[in-house]
Every structure is written in structure tokens, then in C-alpha cells.
Amino acid sequence: MFRKLHLYFLPHPDNNHRAFILQPKFLAFLIFIYLLNQSFLRSLTVLKPGILGYASEITSQKVFEFTNQERLKYDLPPLSFNSTLARSATAKAQDMFENNYWAHTSPTGTNPWDFFKQEGYQYSIAGENLAKDFYDTETVIKAWMNSPTHKANIINSKYREIGIGIVNGTLNGIKTTLVVQHFGTPISGIVSGDQTSEENNYNTDKVGIIESPEIIVNPAVSKTINPVTVSKTLGLIMFTIILSVLLIDAYLTYKNKTYRLSGSSAGHISFLAIIFLLLLFSHQGTIF
Known part of the structure; x- marks a missing residue:
């Protein structure tokens, strides 16, 4: 033998x-x-999309911290975390799952700024970064920083606040993790939502869960x-x-x-x- x-x-x-x-x-x-x-x-993800799924170690806290670390490299002030922007970012990710698309503008014509407005965030300037199918925060940030347009959002000196939505769900028959960054600067004199600076404690509790599609903000490592x-x-x-x-x-x-x-x-x-x-x-x- x-x-x-x-x-x-x-x-x-x-x-x-x-x-x-x-x-x-x-x-x-x-x-x-x-x-x-x-x-x-490939056949299994189409016939039984629930069997295989996402396995992500990305959290809002890490995205928040790493984004500010990149800004500090350019001598820019850290962004403050804004709960209203976090809700708009989560709503954007949820909408992509519900309407099965991967773009800044939905097939029905809904653009990123509509989500800001729906949550009552009145901005003088705003931006959005999207990412999917990543497994760790470092790789997400690196990919954004290697893209001129995404990097421009991260190191934009005009932004003051950020909200992050990290959402698990099924897109085109495959379970994945969507990461959404919403940047903004409120109109002078208007404060929208709770703000948290990088130096303060960051709340990593789950913001919300929606049954269909499956929405989990700040997910832990998934078993799928x-x-x-x-x-x-x-x-x-x-x-x-x-x-x-x-x-x-x-x-x-x-x-x-x-x-x-x-x-x-x-x-x-x-x-x-x-x-x-x-x-x-x-x-x-x-x-x-």
C-alpha cells in the first residue's frame, strides 16, 4: 500500500x-x-443561494478608524462619525439588495443624495464610496485608496462627517457583504444626528436587522x-x-x-x- x-x-x-x-x-x-x-x-449559488454565503471580518469601527488613519497621512483632521449618515449608508446598501443592483444610481433613478435627504441630513457637500465581496477592512481601504475617485472622497478636506453601513445579503443570487461610506458636511449651523469623534468611544452595537433581504450592520464573522x-x-x-x-x-x-x-x-x-x-x-x- x-x-x-x-x-x-x-x-x-x-x-x-x-x-x-x-x-x-x-x-x-x-x-x-x-x-x-x-x-x-456556481450552480449551487444559483439553485441554493442560502447554502454558501459571506465570511466577512469588516466592521464599521475598523472602516471608521482606517479612513481617519488615511486622512492623517495627508495632515487632514479626522472625520466625526454621524449616526444619520450611518442610517443613510445602511439604507443605500439595503436598497441595492432589495432592487438587485450594484451602482451609485438605482435602476429606478434613485441617486445617493436621495438617501441623505430621506434621513434628514442637510449637506453642503456629500460623497459616497461602495465596496463588495471583500473579507477584511484593510483590503477595502487599500482598494479605495488605489482608486483616484474613491481616494478623493476619503481625503477630501471639505468633508467633516462620515457614516458607514456594512450589510450582509444576497445580490445576484450570491451572498455577499456590501460596504457603504457616506461623507458629508452639514449646512452651516445645522447638526444632523449624533456625532462621535475618533477620540471618543465608538458604538459598535448593531444598528438594525431586516429580515428580507438579510441586513446586519457591523456584522461579526459569519459562519457561512x-x-x-x-x-x-x-x-x-x-x-x-x-x-x-x-x-x-x-x-x-x-x-x-x-x-x-x-x-x-x-x-x-x-x-x-x-x-x-x-x-x-x-x-x-x-x-x-
Whole structure:
């Protein structure tokens, strides 16, 4: 049993000095398994959208703190947290789930400023940032800061207040997390909602829960798993196995001075290293 098993991982005369895992037929089988998994997850999210879902570690407090940290890098004063803007940001995310769209303006023509007005926030200047399918706050902020238009909102010296809505729900048949930032400066002399500066205690209690679609503000880590996470995890497992076998193969080939007519292990390792870097830095989430 062990003798047959080790042929999959170690070069040996019985496998022509090439581990079975590294041979074309087995590699093709692994690719087939990965593609089958992709098809299964895609079908499952459409037929049973409640089975797979979001897994987010993003909180309003972290978004609030990291946003102000970015402003401080540009010698700008921190924004104050405003509860009215938080409600308008949450309402915007809820509307995107209810009407199944991903944009600043809804299919019915509702624009971001309508949500400000609905909550009674009277502004002299306002802005909005959107993000979805991210799993941690750092990545969200980094994506926004890498986008000139989103960065312009974060470091706009004219803004004084911010509200954040973080909402879990189902969009286009897939459970995801939407992050909405609403920036604003109230009309002079008008105060809308409660304000909290960065130095004060920040309230991270849940603002509200709506049954359909599922709305949770400041969510904790969810028990459901995002299908993108499943795919990446499977890909990393396969990559790790193949790379490990390649390293062992390269070492034993060099140690035993085995001569091969086929490609070298070093070349294969370099190719896999490039794939790993692409996988590691692959795009996560979407901003708007």
C-alpha cells in the first residue's frame, strides 16, 4: 500500500522517475477536479443561494478608524462619525439588495443624495464610496485608496462627517457583504444626528436587522463561506501539494544525478511560483 502511495509523490523507476502527481494525466485530473468544483459552486449559488454565503471580518469601527488613519497621512483632521449618515449608508446598501443592483444610481433613478435627504441630513457637500465581496477592512481601504475617485472622497478636506453601513445579503443570487461610506458636511449651523469623534468611544452595537433581504450592520464573522473563498482554498491546496512534490523531485533528482529528457524541475517550480504570486495578489472584491 505504502509502496504504491509513494509513487504519487516520489520519483522511482516504477513511475519512470517522475512522481505520478507531476505526470500529465494526473495534472489533467486535478484541473478537471478544480473546474468541476467551480461549476458546482456556481450552480449551487444559483439553485441554493442560502447554502454558501459571506465570511466577512469588516466592521464599521475598523472602516471608521482606517479612513481617519488615511486622512492623517495627508495632515487632514479626522472625520466625526454621524449616526444619520450611518442610517443613510445602511439604507443605500439595503436598497441595492432589495432592487438587485450594484451602482451609485438605482435602476429606478434613485441617486445617493436621495438617501441623505430621506434621513434628514442637510449637506453642503456629500460623497459616497461602495465596496463588495471583500473579507477584511484593510483590503477595502487599500482598494479605495488605489482608486483616484474613491481616494478623493476619503481625503477630501471639505468633508467633516462620515457614516458607514456594512450589510450582509444576497445580490445576484450570491451572498455577499456590501460596504457603504457616506461623507458629508452639514449646512452651516445645522447638526444632523449624533456625532462621535475618533477620540471618543465608538458604538459598535448593531444598528438594525431586516429580515428580507438579510441586513446586519457591523456584522461579526459569519459562519457561512463565500464561494470565492472555497475556490481559492482548493486552488491553494492543489498548488501546495504540487509545489511540495516538485521540490522533493528536484532534490532527489539532483542528489541521485538522475538524467531526464523532459523539462527540469527548476523550470516547473519557477512557473508555479509565478502562478502562486498571481493567485496571492489576485483581485478581491469590487469597488464603485
